[in-house]
Amino acid sequence: MTSDALGTSLTSLTQLNPEITGEQIVASLVPPAQFDAAHFDNYRPDTDYPSQQEAVEFLRGFASAAAAPAKGGRFLRLGRKKKTAEDSQKNGVYLDGGFGVGKTHLLAALWHAAAGRKYFGTFIEYTALVGALGYAKTVELLKGSALICIDEFELDDPGDTMMMTRLIGDLVAGGTRFAATSNTPPNALGEGRFAASDFLREIHAMANNFVTLRIDGLDYRRRATSDQAVVADASTIETAVEKVRAAGGVATRDDFAEFVDHLASVHPSRYIKMVAGVDLIAFDDVVVLHDQMEALRLVAFIDRAYDAELPIVASGVPLSEIFDEPMLNGGFRKKYLRSVSRMIALTSAPKA
Incomplete structure (x- = not known):
């Protein structure tokens, strides 16, 4: 009921x-209602943190880049480093920063800007889809899509993380591009500010396909x-x-x-x-x-x-x-x- x-x-x-059925999960793989109108133009970067505007500019290029898989390359941490056209041609981008800096808004804006068949969901929704349909059917369903956005990428379940890494690898081979976010606390008790190293370690097999965008800032909420x-x-x-x-x-x-x-x-x-x-x-x-x-x-x-x-x-x-x-x-x-x-x-x- x-x-x-x-x-x-x-x-x-x-x-x-x-x-909930697999078909219903697929139908829900769009940005949440609060991000229906999320676009790069209505993202309000904090001028105290230039990396927010830099992220907008890079993602515009990523959205318009060709969907063909990038060849070679390396896992980059961007922020103060110069972004290149080659970077925007990579198959994946990871938005790395504390919660409340607008990562989900930017992820949804990327989804809205991208052409072709595309999906947007949380990490748990994709793992639930595999649970409902099975791995092979999930790959068949998502294969050929232009863009898959993964919000709140979870790094604490080794089994699910390995499954998602495998899924990314199988779909990247067919030309699909990926964008992902996860969360870290803003300078809490001196702990590490960013999670890029964690992300790199967990998706090591796919790391060379991803550019990491560092987004500084305060929790807008x-x-x-x-x-x-x-x-x-x-x-x-x-x-x-x-x-x-x-x-x-x-x-x-x-x-x-x-x-x-x-x-x-x-x-x-x-x-x-x-x-x-x-x-x-x-x-x-x-x-x-x-x-x-x-x-x-x-x-x-x-x-x-x-x-x-x-x-x-x-x-x-x-x-x-x-x-x-x-x-x-x-x-x-x-x-x-x-x-x-x-x-x-x-x-x-x-x-x-």
Whole structure:
């Protein structure tokens, strides 16, 4: 059952356990609605960080370059280095930088600018497609496409990363070009600013086909918001939910702990269908998470809610503080910081 089918009868996300087919995944491989109008001309580079404008200029060339596979070449880290026409002829470009610097906007702008058959999806959507159709059928389906954009390339699952590297190799051989992003935190606790070395290591077999674009900058989501997710009381939640429903919209309201439990029964590739048709999400009694799997499932859900630009109202612990210290200091730190940024933006959004 989907939220579209339930319509205004949907009152809780725990009512949903949607299915998704390979054909539906393929149909969803386009930029999220918030990037429908994303173009190079409406990207607003921060003048304090010249690499943002440099990225725009390079990607314009990449979009217009011939789709034929590049021969030879090397894995370049661009930023302060001069970009060449030869670089734009490579088969892949990796947008490397902290979250909130506009990488997804630029990726979507590239997709819109490119001609021919093209696909845009998150790393998890492509791996889900392989799971639904099988590897051979996925290659057959995507073969011959002009451009494949991979947002949020995951480097922490060796099996999935190897599978995606193999997929890239098989499709590049047929002339397909690739563009990818991933996320790193902005100078947090002195850790490495960029993930290019990680990306290079994990896709070593394909590294010579990729140019790496370094994009500096601050998280734009934090420029106009506070550093904490907004907390609502029960009365505020009730008012927000009723306002949406009175206008004929769909507002869900869930106990946070019950919702987190429910996510375990739904594959992350199906979270996109959980948010379809929903206008407002409300959570009661948010608590700090201590289980890694619960936290990672929530991160995946928040990514889909963010793509759908769904406002969230929540009581209890601020959503920006739900990941405990061991998580924030562990191997998935980058994911959690990105999710915190997105939850701050969603709870700060104007309420429907």
